[in-house]
Amino acid sequence: MSYIRFRKHYLHLPYVVLGLVEFGVLFAIFSLLALLLAPLGLAQLPTPPDLASALMFAVVMSAGTLAMGGYLAMVQETALSLFLRTLVAYCFIGGLGLTILYFLFPSADPGSTGLFWAVVLASLSVLLIRLVFQRVVDSEQVVRRVVIFGAGDLAASLLEEYQTNMRALGIRIIGCIADSPNRTVGDEQLIPPPGDFYRFCLRNEVSEIVIAQQERRSASGGWLPVPDLMECKLRGIAVTNGIDFYERELKKVKLDMVHPSWIVFSDGFKASRTRAFAKRLLDLTLSLFILLVACPFMILTALAVWAETGRPVLYSQNRVGMLGREFRIYKIRSMRLDAEKDGKARWASSKDDRITRVGAFIRNTRLDELPQIYNVIRGEMSIVGPRPERPEFVSELTEKIPFYDTRHYVKPGLMGWAQLKYPYGASVEDARHKLEYDLYYSKNHSLMMDLLIMIQTVEVILLGKGVR
Known part of the structure; x- marks a missing residue:
């Protein structure tokens, strides 16, 4: 599983791990500076390092990254834009946030020299971590290989979203299996229906099957290999409804797939x-x-x-x-x-x-x-x-x-x-x-x-x- 659901909101596990690693590095940098600079009189850092001050530094800098959308944007960015985004997040937003907090809590202030070196080292360290992360997430060895069951408008829409957004999430859609003669997906993206779905998934290292059929009760509705899909799910290969896949990966609800029963029976839309x-x-x-x-x-x-x-x-x-x-x-x-003198x-x-x-x-x-x-x-x-x-x-x-x-x-x-x-x-x-x-x-x-x-x-x- 490459995601977790926290308070009903889906979080991609690689980015959660990245955030925790960065938080630990930020905490460690502040603490290390206390051990190195304070004895030399170069910064107003307590020795041994104050836990609350290091924690404050790590929290504010991590919030700066979130504020600049740093996590979800980084895989799609060049090294230069990644550097600029990190610089703004740490030097501007993080620095401003820490300045305000140090004004309210002067005892936590490491001094201008200590803060300068903490921000510089944090920026360089985190930038290096993110460059490594880019390569790891985009590596074929760790990506999730997905096959779409369906080749109509919904499958084509999903493929379009994949090209623009999903590749950055460590997903590889290997193709579509047509469920009816009416197809929107191009021939180059079609996969012949396998005789044994489970063996097909094993051979192609497929970790998830996404069901993106057109309305099956319509005249163009296609077949659904329920026994094969049951076997895949029971043997550890995820089988996901297209609307749930959209929601989980893109944080939105695909309107073309919504029907009243989904709203009624879904785990959500609850008033409290x-x-x-x-x-x-x-x-x-x-x-x-x-x-x-x-x-x-x-x-x-x-x-x-x-x-x-x-x-x-x-x-x-x-x-x-x-x-x-x-x-x-x-x-x-x-x-x-x-502006609206005609009242329209x-x-x-x-x-x-x-x-x-x-x-x-x-x-x-x-x-x-x-x-x-x-x-x-x-x-x-x-x-x-x-x-x-x-x-x-x-x-x-x-x-x-x-x-x-x-x-x-x-x-x-x-x-x-x-x-x-x-x-x-x-x-x-x-x-x-x-x-x-x-x-x-x-x-x-x-x-x-x-x-x-x-x-x-x-x-x-x-x-x-x-x-x-």
Whole structure:
């Protein structure tokens, strides 16, 4: 098994191991510096090393890597981009985080010299570990070999995702076994149906069979070799439904495979009063803290908007919230006053000429979203959840996209899983792709997943990802 499920969220085991190894190295580097530099008077490090200080250093630096999306991006990156991402994670995010903590806990401060060498050694050591990891994960000796049973649209879609995303996860799809004469997959990717499935898997070192059939009850529905698949599963070869494979590997729900019975019987989509209370308590605590910290930035942003385009500085729109209830959302205005002078709702587009110069900056940095803290305090939104959409768009999307209403069974949020995984949505097709991530969040959301989303949103803000 190459993954674990922690609090309903799937984690790939190689990356968990990598994270633990890096954490141990970071802890060891800080402790080693205490033994080497402190006796020479080159750093304010305690000897023997203080456990809490070393632990603080390792936690903050690891959080910096998570914040920059370092783990899942690294296999697809060049050595240069990996170096730059590590540098930003450690020198900027990690350094800033440690500076704030040392201000609050001065006894843990190793001094500027000690911190400098700790960050430098940590960056070099972790970069070396990641370069080795890239080669190991991509090695044919450790990859998971997968065969797809099915050769229709779903199998073709899975192959497309494999080329763009799954190879980085240590997966090799060796081909597809057609289940019917109606095929979408190319001949070069087809495998003749084996006479003995288990022997075929042994010969080709297949560790998993993914069932990606079209609807079997339709006219084009194909055959399913149940006895062969049972034998494979009972003898240690995983047999996985296509929708579960998508969810596990890509952290989204493939909409084309969703049917009502899957939602009803799946292990997820559970409402919990205890969790709702804990989430509300966390929302109030964080929103009040953010309001306190962000208040000066909101004032400066409001003054900049007023100086460029005058009043009003704020604007509001109706949005659809939990259980379909409409509420009024508040933002700092980033568009011209006549952005929708005809009263018709329009998607924002790339290089939208309605966006002002100040508006472009505050949209990139998400400063325009800060007034929504008020909506969080009122209980209309959460810190984490699917982004709320305008009623005009919801009516259209509900008609065109199956299961679109399911996203309204979770409270909308300031930040969300779909915002991390997919760029800004400006069409029905974009909304369809984002719903796949919203469904994954609705099914598997937990406080731990919310924390992960909060940390990773730092990369979205710093790099201006998904903005229009």
